[in-house]
Amino acid sequence: xxxxxxxxxxxxxxxxxxxxxxxxxxxxxxxxxxxxxGIKHEVIFVDDGSRDGxxxxxxxxxxxxxxxxxxxxxxxxxxxxxxxxxxxxxxxxCAVVMDCDLQHPPEKVVEMYRLWQKGFQVVEGVKADxxxxxxxxxxxxxxxxxxxxxxxxxxxxxxxxxxxxxxxAVDTLLAMREKNxxxxxxxxxxxxxxxxxxxxxxxxxxxxxxxxxRSLVRYAVTNIASFSTAPLQLVTLLGVVVFVCSVVxxxxxxxxxxxxxxxxxxxxxxxxxxxxxxxxxxxxxxIGYYISKIYEEIKDRPRYIVADHCEGTKPDGxxxxxx
Ligand code: UDP
Ligand code: MG
Numbered sequence: 001x002x003x004x005x006x007x008x009x010x011x012x013x014x015x016x017x018x019x020x021x022x023x024x025x026x027x028x029x030x031x032x033x034x035x036x037x038g039i040k041h042e043v044i045f046v047d048d049g050s051r052d053g054x055x056x057x058x059x060x061x062x063x064x065x066x067x068x069x070x071x072x073x074x075x076x077x078x079x080x081x082x083x084x085x086x087x088x089x090x091x092x093x094c095a096v097v098m099d100c101d102l103q104h105p106p107e108k109v110v111e112m113y114r115l116w117q118k119g120f121q122v123v124e125g126v127k128a129d130x131x132x133x134x135x136x137x138x139x140x141x142x143x144x145x146x147x148x149x150x151x152x153x154x155x156x157x158x159x160x161x162x163x164x165x166x167x168x169a170v171d172t173l174l175a176m177r178e179k180n181x182x183x184x185x186x187x188x189x190x191x192x193x194x195x196x197x198x199x200x201x202x203x204x205x206x207x208x209x210x211x212x213x214r215s216l217v218r219y220a221v222t223n224i225a226s227f228s229t230a231p232l233q234l235v236t237l238l239g240v241v242v243f244v245c246s247v248v249x250x251x252x253x254x255x256x257x258x259x260x261x262x263x264x265x266x267x268x269x270x271x272x273x274x275x276x277x278x279x280x281x282x283x284x285x286x287i288g289y290y291i292s293k294i295y296e297e298i299k300d301r302p303r304y305i306v307a308d309h310c311e312g313t314k315p316d317g318x319x320x321x322x323x
Contacts, residue, residue: 005117005118006093006116006117006119007040007117008040008092008093008094009040009041009042009091009092009093009094010034010039010040010041010042010092010093010094010095010096010109010113011041011042011043011044011086011089011090011091011092011094011095011096012030012034012041012042012043012044012095012096012098012109013044013046013083013086013087013089013090013095013096013097013098014026014030014043014044014045014046014086014098014099014100015046015048015079015082015083015086015097015099015100016045016046016047016048016050016054016058016082016100017047017048017049017050017054017076017079017082017210018050018051018052018054018207018210019050019054019057019100019101019206019207020050020052020053020054020056020057021206021207022100022101022102022205022206022207023045023054023057023058023061023100024057024060024061025102025205025206026045026100026101026102026106027043027045027061027064027065027068029102029106030043030106030109031043031065031067031068033106033107033109033110034109034110037110037113039110039113041067041092042067042068042069042090042091042092043061043065043067043068043069044068044069044070044071044086044089044090045058045061045068045069045070045071045100046070046071046072046073046082046083046085046086046089047070047071047072047073048073048076048077048078048079048081048082049072049073049074049075049076049077050076055070055072055308058070058072058310059310062310062311062312063312065312066312067312068311068312069089069309069310069311069312070308070309070310070311071085071086071089071306071308071309072306072307072308072309072310073085073304073305073306073307074305074306074307075305077303077304077305079161079210080181080182080183080303081303081304082304083097083161083183084173084174084181084183084303084304085303085304085306087165087170087173087174088174090170092167093166093167094113094116094164094165094166094167094170095164095165095167095170096109096112096113096162096163096164096165097161097162097163097165097183098125098161098162099161099162101204101205101206101207102202102205103201103202103203103204104125104160104161104162104199104201104202105199105200105202108125108162108197108199109164111197112125112164112197113164115164115195115197116164116166119193120166120193120194120195121165121166121168121169121192121193121194122163122164122165122166122169122187122188122190122192122193122194122195123163123164123165123194123195123196123197124159124160124162124163124187124188124194124195124196124197125160125162125163125196125197125198125199126158126159126160126196126197126198126199127158127159127160127198127199127200127201128158128198128199128200128201129200129201140216140220142157144220144224145157145159147224147228148185148223148224148227148228150228150230151224151227151228151230154185154188154189156184156185156188159184159185159188160184160199160201161183161184162199163187165187166192168192169187169190169192172190172192173186173187173190178226178297179296179297179301179303180222180223180225180226180293180296180297181226181303182222182223182226182227185223185227221289225289225290225293226293229290231286231289231290232286232287232290234286235283235286235287238279238282238283239283242275242276242279246272246276249268249272253268
């Protein structure tokens with residue numbers, strides 16, 4: 001029996017931050033590959049508050065290709081926000097998120113789309129290897145992913161942001177109100193019938209990676225906190241450990257007092273003060289961090305602010321403004 005395949009519009013979402021050199025290349029490659037494969041598509045560039053000529057480059061692409069659109073943030077809100085803005089703009093029956101620097105090979109999009117046609121609702125790009133990175137980076141990434149995998153119960157060691165999502169999955173993600181949304185984990189967490197496509201991380205052709213050590217640490221801490229309350233439980237655990245120690249040392253001090261050696265324990269007192277003091281500070285910090293996250297969520301500020309739009313059908317550069 002002949003299998004009936006779905007077909008529909010594919011939205012390609014490309015978050016771009018200071019990517020003026022990559023934007024034209026991405027537009028050329030993506031549109032060429034999808035047109036050759038006969039896939040109806042639209043391309044959405046999200047300019048994440050770039051400080052170079054990225055927006056001008058995106059506008060230039062909308063003049064060249066009618067299916068290209070652009071959204072510009074009022075400032076840099078981060079890649080996660082850019083992905084969600086792209087998903088919110090997408091009109092397709094499915095949407096694929098990929099890096100603008102083409103480190104996610106665009107040919108794989110065709111393979112992902114074919115799987116979607118067969119009925120899969122989430123198609124995940126998994127890294128065959130992590131590309132060229134320094135050993136320290138690899139170690140840090142490994143520790144972060146093992147923590148987040150434990151918190152989510154999903155194996156994240158080879159996960160990436162390169163994903164194709166069915167309209168259903170897109171709408172589910174957009175309906176989530178949390179501000180610290182971690183796309184890579186959330187898109188697995190929502191479930192749906194999932195397929196995987198392996199890809200090799202390509203070398204970056206233009207510009208440089210936008211991640212500094214500081215931003216990576218912030219990314220790791222934010223996302224662990226958004227998926228896990230284990231650090232808060234650690235506070236309780238530390239409390240129990242310190243309590244057990246204090247009982248032992250308390251008994252020891254009493255014994256010394258009763259046997260007439262009371263003054264000798266002075267070093268112990270200083271050490272105890274230092275240890276308990278620092279543990280208390282750390283615990284307060286952890287609790288404070290979660291409270292600050294609750295505060296951020298409760299303020300209910302938007303994830304991002306859109307400053308400008310552009311699209312292929314308006315070559316005169318007209319834009320609609322909104323917030
Ligand atoms: N990016 C973004 N906002 C940011 C940082 C990065 O939209 O604040 C985009 C960037 O333009 C690229 C993708 O996210 O398309 C991946 O960034 P990058 O190549 O710097 O990261 P790496 O590949 O080194 O993980
Ligand atoms: Mg990259």
